[in-house]
Amino acid sequence: MLERTEWEVVLTLAEELHFGRTAERLHLAPSQVSRVVKSLERRVGAALFVRSSRSVALTSIGARLVRDLAPHVRGIEDAVRNAMESGRSPRGTLRVAFVGAAAGQQLLKAAALFGGRHPGCEVRIHEAQVHDGVPRLLAGEVDVLITVLPVRGVRVGPVLLSEPQLLAVPPRHPLAGRRSVTREVYGDHPVVRLPDTMPEESRLHRVPAETPAGRPVRRGPQGSTFAEILTLVASGQGVFPVGEHAARFYPRPDVSYVPVADAPPVDWAPVWLETNESGALRAFVECAAETAS
Amino acid sequence: MLERTEWEVVLTLAEELHFGRTAERLHLAPSQVSRVVKSLERRVGAALFVRSSRSVALTSIGARLVRDLAPHVRGIEDAVRNAMESGRSPRGTLRVAFVGAAAGQQLLKAAALFGGRHPGCEVRIHEAQVHDGVPRLLAGEVDVLITVLPVRGVRVGPVLLSEPQLLAVPPRHPLAGRRSVTREVYGDHPVVRLPDTMPEESRLHRVPAETPAGRPVRRGPQGSTFAEILTLVASGQGVFPVGEHAARFYPRPDVSYVPVADAPPVDWAPVWLETNESGALRAFVECAAETAS
DNA sequence: ATGTCTTACGGAAGACGTAATAATA
C-alpha cells in the first residue's frame, strides 16, 4: 500500500518544506524526493504538496494525510525497536522454574550472576514438581525450566550437572546392604513410577520397560512429587533410582541409597521452548552454564 | 525502518501460518516469503517464526510484534485510503462563497446540479462582501469563491459569466443622460474606490490608475460592500463601474447606469487555493461550468 | 513419498545519482 520510502519522504518533506534538506536527511538525491512525491501523488490521485521552485506547501489533503500517518509510523517504529531489544538485550522479566533441590541450587547461582550482569531484567523463580515441570513450560507459564534430561520437543541448554544414579530403598530392604546394584534388580523389586504427565521418553530413560536381561520391570505405585516418591520408597512400596545429590539434599532415616552401576548418569540442564527464545533467555542460559563449570 | 513487503508478509504469515498460502495471498512466490521473513529476522536479531517443513508458529517476540504492528498498519491503510477518496470522489463538506447577486445566482444553480449528482457531499454556501471575499479564501474559511476576475495567486476556473461594464452614476449627474461613456471620464469625476483588502491588481483592472489619455483617475471615497458603494454613488460622492447585471439586480431610483464603451468585460469565475484542491472541489467547478453554458 | 520450507541462480524491474532544464523571485 505505502512504501517505506514514501512515508519517510512525505513526513520529512512536510517538516522541512524543502526538497534539498529532505533529501539530505534521508540520504537521497533531491531528484529522488521529487520522483517519490510525484509517484505517490499519482497513486493517491491528489496533490499532497504545492510547490514552485521557490516554495513548498502542504495541500489540505497532504496535511491531513501527514496528520493521520505520523502517529502510526511512530507506532510501527516503536514496535520494531521493541522487538529488536527483546531479541538482543535482556529486558522485562524472565520466569525460570526448577525441579528438585539440586536444580534449585544451580538456579540460584545462575540467577545471582544474571542479576548482577543484567540489572534491567527481573528473574522470577518458581519451584516445579516432577509432574508439572514440563507441562508448565509447554503451557507458557515459565520461560525456562531446569530439569532432568532427556526432554523432547524443546530446546536444551548445556548440561549443568551430571551425577551417577543411586537406588533409593528402605533401610531394611534386601538391597540396602549391597555395595552396588544393576538395573537387573528392577525385575525383582517394584519400581515407583514417575507421573505420566512426564513425557514417556523421559520416564523410560530413568526406568526402562525391561531389565538388561529382557525381563519386564515390575511396576510399583505412582508418585507425583519427589517427596511423595521418597515416602513411597520409605514405606516399602517400591524402589526408585535418583541422582546422587538426593543422598545429600534429602537425607532421611527411612531411606538408604545404593549405587546403580549400569545406569547412565542423571543430567540436569535448562530447557525452553524455541518460541520463547529471547535475549534475556539466552543470557540466562549462558550464566547458568558459567556457574556450572 | 520496515518495508511495506515486510509487514505485509509478517502479518499475513501470522494469520496463515503457512508460507504457500501467504505467498498466494500476496501474489508472491513462497521463496520470496521465506527470504523476506529471514531478512527481517536478521535485522530484528530474533526469530519471529519457528518453522519446520511441517509447521509454522509464532515466537513470543513475533507474536508481540504482530500485535503491536497490526493496528498501526491498518491506520496507515486507512489514512491513505481516505486521502485517495478525498482526492478523487466528492466527500465531506465543501464551503463555497460568492460575491454579489449575479455570482449568487450562478452558485445556486451549480449547487443544485452538484447536490443531485453527489449526494454524499454537502455544500455550505456563504455570502462574501467585496472586501472580504479573497481574504476569507486565503484564510482557509472557504474552499471556493465565485468572484470577479482577475485574482492573483489562486487557481481560476472557467468564466461563468462575462458582461459589459456600466457606470453607476446619480440620476442627475452630468453623465446620466449619455448614451455611453469612456474611461476618460474617470479623470473628471471621482471614482469610488474598492476596499484595499482586495488585491491591487484586481482593483486596477476595474479602475485603472490613469485614463486612456494618461490623466490621473480622480479618487473618490472607499466602500467596502457593494451596497455601500452604491450608496456613495447615490449620494453623489463618486461614480463606479459595475457589471451589467447590477442594473437588474440592484435597481435603485437614486442610481442610473451608463455603458462604459472602452472597458473590458467583467468576468465572473470560481477561484480557489491550489492547496485546497480536492475531488469535491473539482466536481463543483465542473458543475458550475456546465450550468453557465 | 509427499508436502513444505529454503537456497542457488539468473533475469528484469525499479530505484537512484548525475547532469541538464525549467521556473521563480
Place this chain on the structure above:
DNA sequence: TATTATTACGTCTTCCGTAAGACAT
C-alpha cells in the same frame, strides 16, 4: 542571477520467479 524543483538518461542494486535441495511426516 541565484536558488530550487523537475526531467532525461544510464547504471546498478535488489527484488523476485524458477528450479533444485533439504527436511519432516
